[in-house]
Amino acid sequence: MSSTSRxxxxxxxxxxxxxxxxxxxxxxxxxxxxxxxxESPSGSAAAAEVSAEPGAGGYSEAAKLARRDAGDPLARGxxxxxxxxxxxxxxxxxxxxxxxxxxxxxxxxxxxxxGVLRIEWRNFPIFGxxxxxxxxxxxxxxxxxxxxxxxxAAYAEGSKEKGFAKDRLVALxxxxxxxxxxxxxxxxxxxxxxQAVKKxxxxxxxxxxxxxxxxxxxxxxxAGAQSTATFTEAIEAAKQAAK
Numbered sequence: 001m002s003s004t005s006r007x008x009x010x011x012x013x014x015x016x017x018x019x020x021x022x023x024x025x026x027x028x029x030x031x032x033x034x035x036x037x038x039e040s041p042s043g044s045a046a047a048a049e050v051s052a053e054p055g056a057g058g059y060s061e062a063a064k065l066a067r068r069d070a071g072d073p074l075a076r077g078x079x080x081x082x083x084x085x086x087x088x089x090x091x092x093x094x095x096x097x098x099x100x101x102x103x104x105x106x107x108x109x110x111x112x113x114x115g116v117l118r119i120e121w122r123n124f125p126i127f128g129x130x131x132x133x134x135x136x137x138x139x140x141x142x143x144x145x146x147x148x149x150x151x152x153a154a155y156a157e158g159s160k161e162k163g164f165a166k167d168r169l170v171a172l173x174x175x176x177x178x179x180x181x182x183x184x185x186x187x188x189x190x191x192x193x194x195q196a197v198k199k200x201x202x203x204x205x206x207x208x209x210x211x212x213x214x215x216x217x218x219x220x221x222x223a224g225a226q227s228t229a230t231f232t233e234a235i236e237a238a239k240q241a242a243k
Contacts (some may be wrong), residue, residue: 008080021221031169034038076108077118083235083240086216088124088204091134091154091164093212093223100155103228111235117127121147122200124212133188134164135197140187141178149176220243 023110038093066084069075070077085107111117123132123138134154141150153159153175162168166185173184187193204214207221215222215231218238 003239008178012053059219060220061219062207062216065125065207065216065219066118073145073147074119074123074139075118076148076149077116080116081115081118083111083117083218083233083238084120084216085235087213088121088122088200088209088215089213090123090125090127090131091138092125092127092131092160094160096213097157097160099156099213099225100151101157102230103225106228107231107235110232116239117235121151122199122203123205124201124209124214125197126210126212130164132197133166133169135200136193137164137169137173137184137188139193140175140190141173141194143187144178144184145177146173146178146181150178152176183207213227 018214049100057143065086067075068079068084070079087099089099090195107117108119112119121138123135125135138150138154141147150172153172154164159172166188170181170185171186173181178184207214207216211223213223213225218241220234220238222234236241
């Protein structure tokens with residue numbers, strides 16, 4: 001597991017969204033411990049925790065972190081979908097890649113395409129400079145409407161092992177169909193990208209997240225690359241509660 005230093009985390013102030021959500025934040029922080037833990041010797045993924053039942057104290061407050069910006073290039077699905085899944089992830093995180101390849105496509109087909117679910121991405125780089133650079137690059141690709149294509153390229157099998165140096169990020173942007181690569185490089189290195197990534201990081205730290213991937217489904221915290229069934233259960237519960 002990799003995480004930020006104690007001193008860095010201690011300097012962050014929790015998001016003030018009510019005492020009730022603190023319970024959920026603690027659950028998220030504890031559960032996320034297993035989310036990026038190395039695989040066991042047998043090769044099986046480490047088990048990650050899921051929070052308490054939907055509707056437990058404070059979830060409605062955490063749900064307000066959904067931005068529902070119709071013009072957000074780092075989101076997919078209707079702005080006013082009944083369920084919003086906020087994903088805090090890192091492009092160097094192996095379990096984030098597993099979720100992106102094995103679970104997310106099924107959720108998009110079953111829920112996003114049918115108007116039930118909206119997915120909002122938050123850049124949460126915790127694995128050092130390469131993570132930060134990839135996060136800024138993803139944001140830069142989004143400025144040209146190619147975030148999700150960049151997301152797919154960066155999370156392709158074996159992609160993270162090649163690293164995220166500048167030339168590699170440009171190659172990924174090219175693969176993602178980013179048209180203006182000069183603009184991409186400027187945006188990648190610009191203050192806009194740095195501030196956008198910082199905003200997402202601060203939001204995750206404020207919730208108590210320490211590992212990736214971490215999720216909020218209408219405010220309900222879930223940590224780790226869980227099975228499709230786990231996400232389906234949470235989305236179905238959130239959909240029923242939203243009626």
